[in-house]
Amino acid sequence: MKTPRSGGAAALVAALTVGCAALGGGSSADQLAADMVKASFRSEGIAKVERVTGIDETLQACNAADVVGKPLDPAIAKRLEEANLKTVKWPSDGKFLGDWKQGEAIAQSGRGLTWTDAANTVNGGNCYNCHQISKEEISFGTLGPSLYNYGKLRGVADPGSTAARPVVEYTWGKIWNAKAYNACSNMPRSGHMGNLNEQQIRHLMALLLDPQSPVNK
């Protein structure tokens, strides 16, 4: 069928398989997969091909570890976590919490950033896809831990207090860049990758930490 590009990939496969019948993994399969990705995906709308051809070191290391089915080397994991932590942008005005009602709407929304979304679509947080959050919403996913009673369970009575500061900072950092605390976390790096802006993250923070939020009732 078709394009010179996939013909090129087929030729590469043929070249690789000559004298390589026992290929069970390793660098040649890695190279082939990388070439397939380059030849098989195209930019469409706002979804540019660099989203798969230009992934960073963190993802490359985690992907390779998953393929062999072993956890990341602890020293490498630590280095990557430190690098990701450095990318976290703290609230520009020092204010960590916004409006939990707006946070709930952001947590509900799965919109934005696909090739069928317009560039001006307001992105959602996709949070309920993976997490239980408020008790009222029964349609939640289980890919991530339950966040119901998130602040209450962590003893946050006043998010502005000094005592609450470590939890507040960790929560901000986790939403901004989840890989700062677990290099191969399945959670998106919402701030780091530009999925959510600072104000949206403030609203999600309120959903999780504001004592008035239904999450903490």
Place this chain on the structure above:
Amino acid sequence: MRTVRTSLMLGVGLMAGSAAWAQKSTTEAIEEYRAMLADGNPAELFEAKGEELWKQRRGPKAASLERCDLGKGPGVVKGAFVELPRYFADTGKVQDLESRLVTCMERLQGFNAAEIAKTPFGRGEMANVTALATWIAAASKGMAFNLPQAHPMERTFYEAGKRMFFMRGGTHDFSCASCHGEEGKRIRLQELPNLTRSPGDGVGFAAWPAYRVSNGQMWSMQLRLNDCFRQQRFPYPEFGSDALTALSTYLGVNAKGAKSAAPTLKR
């Protein structure tokens, strides 16, 4: 389309959605779903169309597809689906059902394969490819998946497909494995099969093509994978591309022993 657009990967469950707008559409969807069940699977209409297309003389060469070799010899349809993707010596490629059908349409009937590959799902000759795939899949209903892995390229595609499956990327760092790498997980209310192993009969790879009630369309495997990638926020995987074939090879080999239920009916 709304629930499809707002969910990730395999979409939200039948009961999903609690925002005000979702309540109504969910109720409607369930009613529609039940009505469809009562009437039988609309995929049967696509099966009938596919069978007709297979036998009909069409294209610039006014030929039928009855000499198309889907891997078990010219014209053999039964059992072909549960052994695809596989290596084809005449093209020197590993091909899945859909890309193989397009090869046959080009070689036997004189259609332009590149043109078909560029045609959006559900339109023109691409809609015919989906109907043909539905009929061919149905001919293997109840048969166990058993993809060949004897040829080196078939094993190579499995290995490359495994890398596609575990490839985090896009704006959300999602891979196929983010949702389909563990047992007993769900997204919203939708249960997610673990596709690193055989999830069982009629689930995952063994459930497509499927008729989707929510958008009234017949979905081929390529469209299923395409929409997973869309919701992963990946760029667009070309129809018939090696990446999709490799991923299907990985999923198909992992599904070994699972009985095909395709075509199924999906929310």
